[in-house]
Each structure stands twice: as C-alpha cells, then as structure tokens.
Amino acid sequence: MTESTISNLGCALLGLLQQNPSSGYDLRKIFSSTAMTSYSDSPGAIYPALKRLQQQGLIRGSVESGSGMRRRQVFRLTARGTAELKKWIARPLARADVIRGLDGVMLRFAFSEPVGGPSVSIRLLRSLETELTSYIPDLHEQLSAGKASMPMSGRLALESGIKSYECLLQWTRDALRTYEPKRKD
Amino acid sequence: MTESTISNLGCALLGLLQQNPSSGYDLRKIFSSTAMTSYSDSPGAIYPALKRLQQQGLIRGSVESGSGMRRRQVFRLTARGTAELKKWIARPLARADVIRGLDGVMLRFAFSEPVGGPSVSIRLLRSLETELTSYIPDLHEQLSAGKASMPMSGRLALESGIKSYECLLQWTRDALRTYEPKRKD
DNA sequence: CGCCCCATGTAAGACGTTACATGATTGA
DNA sequence: TCAATCATGTAACGTCTTACATGGGGCG
Numbered sequence: 229m230t231e232s233t234i235s236n237l238g239c240a241l242l243g244l245l246q247q248n249p250s251s252g253y254d255l256r257k258i259f260s261s262t263a264m265t266s267y268s269d270s271p272g273a274i275y276p277a278l279k280r281l282q283q284q285g286l287i288r289g290s291v292e293s294g295s296g297m298r299r300r301q302v303f304r305l306t307a308r309g310t311a312e313l314k315k316w317i318a319r320p321l322a323r324a325d326v327i328r329g330l331d332g333v334m335l336r337f338a339f340s341e342p343v344g345g346p347s348v349s350i351r352l353l354r355s356l357e358t359e360l361t362s363y364i365p366d367l368h369e370q371l372s373a374g375k376a377s378m379p380m381s382g383r384l385a386l387e388s389g390i391k392s393y394e395c396l397l398q399w400t401r402d403a404l405r406t407y408e409p410k411r412k413d
Numbered sequence: 414m415t416e417s418t419i420s421n422l423g424c425a426l427l428g429l430l431q432q433n434p435s436s437g438y439d440l441r442k443i444f445s446s447t448a449m450t451s452y453s454d455s456p457g458a459i460y461p462a463l464k465r466l467q468q469q470g471l472i473r474g475s476v477e478s479g480s481g482m483r484r485r486q487v488f489r490l491t492a493r494g495t496a497e498l499k500k501w502i503a504r505p506l507a508r509a510d511v512i513r514g515l516d517g518v519m520l521r522f523a524f525s526e527p528v529g530g531p532s533v534s535i536r537l538l539r540s541l542e543t544e545l546t547s548y549i550p551d552l553h554e555q556l557s558a559g560k561a562s563m564p565m566s567g568r569l570a571l572e573s574g575i576k577s578y579e580c581l582l583q584w585t586r587d588a589l590r591t592y593e594p595k596r597k598d
Numbered sequence: 599c600g601c602c603c604c605a606t607g608t609a610a611g612a613c614g615t616t617a618c619a620t621g622a623t624t625g626a
Numbered sequence: 627t628c629a630a631t632c633a634t635g636t637a638a639c640g641t642c643t644t645a646c647a648t649g650g651g652g653c654g
Contacts, residue, residue, distance in 0.1 A: 235613065247564075253633050263555050263571055265512050273614055275635055280612095298622060298632055327450050334570050341566035349566045370448050381526035381534045384591065385519050386448055388584045395580035399573045406569065420641065438605050458642055460607055465640095483604055483650065601653090608647075615639085623632075 234286075234316065236332050238277050240267050242305065242313045243339035245287055251300040252278055266331060278303060286312050310343075317343055321355040326363055330396075346407055353404045360397040367393065419471075419501065421517050423462050425452050427490065427498045428524035430472055434489040437463055451516060463488060471497050495528075502528055506540040511548055515581075531592055538589045545582040549575065 234242070244255060252274050259269035268274070281287045286309035289301040305313070317336045325333050333356065340349040367390045375383060419427070429440060437459050444454035453459070466472045471494035474486040490498070502521045510518050518541065525534040552575045560568060 233612095237614080251633075252635090256633090262559075263552060263574060268614065270615065271633090271635065272616070272637090276613085279635095298634095300633060334573060338564075338567045338570035342564045367448060374447075379527045380591070382523045384584075384588050385523035388519060388581065388588075389448060391584050392577055392580055395577055396573065399569075399576050403569045403573075406565070418640095422642085436605075437607090441605090453642070455643070456605085456607065457609090457644070461641080464607095483606095485605060599654100602651105603653100604649100604651075606648080609645085610643100612643080613641090615641100617637090617639105619636075620634080621632100622634105623630100625630085626628090 234281075234284075234312070235277070236335060237267055237273060238281055239313070239316055239332070240264065240335055241274070241277055241281060242286060242309060242316075243335065243343070245303050246305050246310065246313060246339070247342060249302050249304040251302050253300065281309070285309075313339070313343055317352070318348060321352070321359055323359055323363060326356070326359045326393075350404065350407050353400050353407070357397065357400045357404065360393055360400065364390065364393050364397065419466075419469075419497070420462070421514075421520060422452055422458060423466055424498070424501055424517070425449065425520055426459070426462055426466060427471060427494060427501075428520065428528070430488050431490050431495065431498060431524070431528060434487050436485040436487050438485065466494070470494075498524070498528055502537070503533060506537070506544055508544055508548060511541070511544045511578075535589065535592050538585050538592070542582065542585045542589065545578055545585065549578050549582065552578065 240259075241255060244250065244258060248254075250258075252271070255278075256269045256271065256274055258264060259267045259274075278287065278289070282289060282303070285306060287303045288306050289303045291299060291301050293299045317340050319336075321333065333352075337349065337352050337356075340352055367386070371383070371386050371390065374386075378386070425444075426440060429435065429443060433439075435443075437456070440463075441454045441456065441459055443449060444452045444459075463472065463474070467474060467488070470491060472488045473491050474488045476484065476486050502525050504521075506518065518537075522534065522537050522541075525537055552571070556568070556571050556575065559571075563571070
C-alpha cells in the first residue's frame with residue numbers, strides 16, 4: 229500500500245512542496261533556475277510525477293482561478309505526504325546509497341532539518357560518515373591493486389572518484405561540527 | 414543512421430570491450446566488483462544493451478564453445494564501434510555535461526587515453542577546467558543569494574555541491590599537470 | 599545426487615526524455 | 627495585434643529495475 233517507492237524527482241517535489249505550496253510551473257522554475265538543476269524541469273517529467281503523487285494521496289492540488297489570473301493548480305502535502313517524506317529522509321543509509329544514490333542522500337539531507345529537525349540531520353550525517361569511512365579504504369585498495377594494469381587516464385579517473393569521496397567526508401565532518409559545536413574531535 | 418545516441422552504460426561497455434574482448438558475464442563481473450559499481454551489473458540491463466550495440470553494428474559477438482566449456486559469447490568492437498567510441502569521447506563539453514552528466518564525462522576521460530592518446534585526454538581536461546571555472550562562481554552567487562531564506566541543511570547541501578566541484582577542479586588541474594609537466598601555472 | 603555457480607536471457611513495469619499541443623494573458 | 631511568456635498537459639520512445647527462467651558444469 230504505502231509500499232510504493234518514490235523516485236528522486238518525486239521526493240524532491242515532496243520536499244519543495246513541504247516548504248512552499250506551489251504549482252507545477254513554480255517547481256519547474258525552481259529546477260531550471262537554481263542549483264537543483266540536476267533534476268529535470270521538463271513538463272513531461274514533472275506533471276506526471278505530480279499526478280502520481282496525488283494518486284498516491286501524498287499531495288493534493290487545488291485549482292486557483294481568481295479573475296484576471298491564469299489558471300494554476302497549487303499543490304500541498306497531505307498528512308500522509310508529510311509522513312512519507314519523513315520516512316524517506318530517515319531511512320537508514322547503506323553503502324549502495326553512497327555508491328549509486330549520493331544525489332538522493334544529499335537531497336534527503338537538504339530537507340532533513342525543516343522536516344525532522346536537527347536531530348534527523350545529525351543522524352544522517354553520522355551514518356554518512358560511517359559509510360564513507362568504510363568505503364574509502366576499499367577504493368584505495370582497488371587503486372593500488374589495479375595500478376599497473378590500468379591506463380593512466382583510468383587511474384586518474386579512479387583517483388578523482390576517491391578524492392571526491394574524501395572531500396565529501398571532510399564536508400560531512402564540518403557539517404557535523406556546525407550542528408554539534410561542542411563535539412570533541 | 415549513426416544518429417543513435419548511446420546510453421552511458423552502452424559507452425561503458427564499448428570502452429571496456431575496446432580494452433578486452435569479453436562476454437556479458439565478464440562485463441557484469443567488472444561492474445559488480447570494481448569501482449565501476451555505479452553502472453548496473455544486472456543481466457536485464459547488460460544483455461539488452463549488448464544486443465542493441467550489436468544491432469547498431471558497433472560490436473560483434475562470437476560464440477565460443479569448446480568441448481568441456483560453458484557456452485559463452487565474446488564481444489569485440491567493430492571498426493564502426495571504435496569510431497563511435499572515439500566520437501563520443503571527443504565530443505565537446507558543455508555546461509550541461511558538468512551539471513547533469515559528470516559520470517559520463519569521467520567515463521569518457523577514463524577511456525580517453527587508450528582510445529585517443531594523451532592529446533584527447535588533455536583536451537577533455539582543458540574543457541572541463543573551462544566549464545568548471547565558469548560554473549563555480551554561479552554556484553557561489555546562488556549560495557549568497559539564498560543564504561537567508563534557506564534552512565541550514567539546505568545551505569550545507571549546496572555548499573557540499575560547491576565543494577565537490579571545487580575539488581574536481583583541483584583534480585583537473587593536477588591531472589593536467591600529470592600530462593603536461595612543463596605547463597606553467 | 600543435489601547444490602551452487604556459470605552464463606544467458608526474457609517480461610512487466612516504472613521513469614525520464616523529447617517533442618508536440620493547447621489556450622490564456624501580458625506587453626510592445 | 628502579434629509575439630512572448632504563463633501554465634498545463636499528452637504521446638512515443640528508450641532505458642533501467644526487478645524478478646523470473648533456463649540449462650550446463652563442477653564439486654562434495
């Protein structure tokens with residue numbers, strides 16, 4: 229029933245709607261004009277996604293049509309939508325999330341504070357720190373294992389991936405310090 | 414005709430096959446066991462992708478079935494496949510590639526040297542440097558513009574994105590120095 | 599003999615992309 | 627009035643996910 233998995237785009241929509249009730253067009257503008265450009269602003273993605281969310285009972289749209297106004301439909305989260313959003317954000321992290329779903333993780337974190345408060349943000353950061361700490365050494369091993377047999381560009385590409393994870397780990401710790409200034413490191 | 418766009422997975426397959434003729438199963442193992450885990454190792458993705466590449470005439474499979482061996486089909490690049498791979502790698506970079514297709518860019522770079530030699534790698538790195546140099550300031554502007562209205566976790570998430578691009582730019586310059594030791598910086 | 603791994607595939611479904619289509623309203 | 631923008635959608639298409647299916651070969 230509530231077993232539906234929601235796509236990243238769907239969750240991004242939920243998160244944005246939680247902050248401000250918006251129309252599909254508003255959301256498209258957000259995706260096309262802000263740093264959330266990594267999500268599609270095409271109508272063929274957004275309107276069907278909104279329809280799905282509404283069919284699942286997670287959002288509800290109401291048509292606004294005052295005189296001298298263009299017809300537009302403003303969507304808001306339902307109680308179930310809020311619950312689903314919270315559940316999505318609080319879902320435990322696994323290594324797979326770090327490897328293939330980093331975008332989703334950052335999206336969850338971005339919404340974590342307004343939706344669940346600082347404690348949820350901190351929990352996310354902590355498990356991200358854990359996963360990265362265990363994953364990065366694996367990557368180093370692969371690098372030294374394959375060093376000889378890889379072309380230089382391949383090796384460099386792998387190093388780039390490693391560096392970016394290390395940079396993310398750094399950021400994670402900085403962010404944790406922002407939330408817990410008294411944390412001893 | 415050769416107008417077909419090939420998916421990232423398809424290009425990854427082409428690149429790997431260029432280095433070693435392999436069966437679908439071999440390729441799956443690579444995806445599941447190395448840092449290329451970001452690509453799917455599921456048979457439902459790989460076998461259809463191989464079939465498409467073959468239908469496009471970019472690879473050719475030959476069934477190996479010596480006695481006492483399991484049947485397996487080994488794929489090799491055709492001339493057109495090599496050409497297509499080269500074209501894909503040499504395609505000029507645009508900002509969109511940096512925003513939504515970084516994976517693809519790194520994949521192209523990883524194969525650039527064995528396929529096109531150092532000059533192609535260098536060209537890729539240079540245009541990556543250009544794109545990043547122009548994109549990063551935009552992100553900083555967005556950050557300072559939205560600073561007030563964003564929840565802290567949102568701001569931190571944006572900062573994480575910025576940091577990761579800055580880290581990538583750093584890597585790009587390091588890599589360039591690897592290829593051009595005498596470059597003055 | 600039975601189980602697990604090799605090796606290949608197919609089918610249903612979900613999602614995003616691209617491109618097209620439609621109307622209403624604002625502004626030059 | 628004519629173009630641009632607002633605002634919403636639909637249709638076709640390709641691809642990935644998940645799950646299932648199949649058969650041969652090694653191993654205990």
